[in-house]
Amino acid sequence: MASCCRAGPVEEMFGAKEARRSLARYRRKGLGDLSRAMVDAAVTRGVDHATVLDVGGGIGALQAALLEAGAERGEVVELVGSYEEAALELARDKGLEQRVGYRVVDILESPDAVAPAEIVVLNRVVCCSPDGIALAAAGARLTMRTLLLSFPRDVAWVRAGMGFLNAGLWAMRRSFRVFVHPRSKLLAAAETEGLELVDQGHDRFWEFAALARR
Numbered sequence: 001m002a003s004c005c006r007a008g009p010v011e012e013m014f015g016a017k018e019a020r021r022s023l024a025r026y027r028r029k030g031l032g033d034l035s036r037a038m039v040d041a042a043v044t045r046g047v048d049h050a051t052v053l054d055v056g057g058g059i060g061a062l063q064a065a066l067l068e069a070g071a072e073r074g075e076v077v078e079l080v081g082s083y084e085e086a087a088l089e090l091a092r093d094k095g096l097e098q099r100v101g102y103r104v105v106d107i108l109e110s111p112d113a114v115a116p117a118e119i120v121v122l123n124r125v126v127c128c129s130p131d132g133i134a135l136a137a138a139g140a141r142l143t144m145r146t147l148l149l150s151f152p153r154d155v156a157w158v159r160a161g162m163g164f165l166n167a168g169l170w171a172m173r174r175s176f177r178v179f180v181h182p183r184s185k186l187l188a189a190a191e192t193e194g195l196e197l198v199d200q201g202h203d204r205f206w207e208f209a210a211l212a213r214r
Helices: 004-013 016-029 033-045 061-068 084-093 132-141 156-171 183-192
Strands: 051-055 073-078 100-104 117-123 143-152 195-202 206-213
Touching: 016 084, 033 061, 033 117, 033 143, 033 195, 033 206, 051 061, 061 073, 061 084, 061 100, 061 117, 084 100, 117 132, 132 143, 132 183, 143 183, 143 195, 183 195, 183 206
Parallel strands: 051 073, 051 117, 073 100, 117 143
Antiparallel strands: 143 206, 195 206
């Protein structure tokens, strides 16, 4: 079950209409370069017959790519149910519907409600919560093999852009906010749970880190 204090702001921004837009965008363009690099990083560590846990995975695009690369089964875990229909539709598009699941769970509120997986994905999700560092640690605890983590780059112009975005959200009376958590703290949270950095990369705005179980 999702905590209402975290789920409410997310529901404001990521409702069913946004889910449909995400699915349409994926069908036009597929995965972006950074997301493909994240998949490649997991493949390097091994994905055959692996389970995938895609936390805050939206339509499950990264999960689907990992399943196509050889993973056995995946599950999207979200704070809200708005993306379920689109996620299952994407799975049907790819013939993966028997290998995927979708659940509404707050892993910070109910950490024992989700089973560990070989591969855990936290793609562009820690920036959606003031508890992003705790979320990185929770994802790491659930990781048996590889954690794929992406987040906004911790540089001045990105922080400024996020500040403008938050000002706009405030003006629209939205409670949702975005956060640029320090890279060092995100990685430290995962490393404290027994993972080590094995790959990384970035584009202009986002960066990713792949961390593996020691």
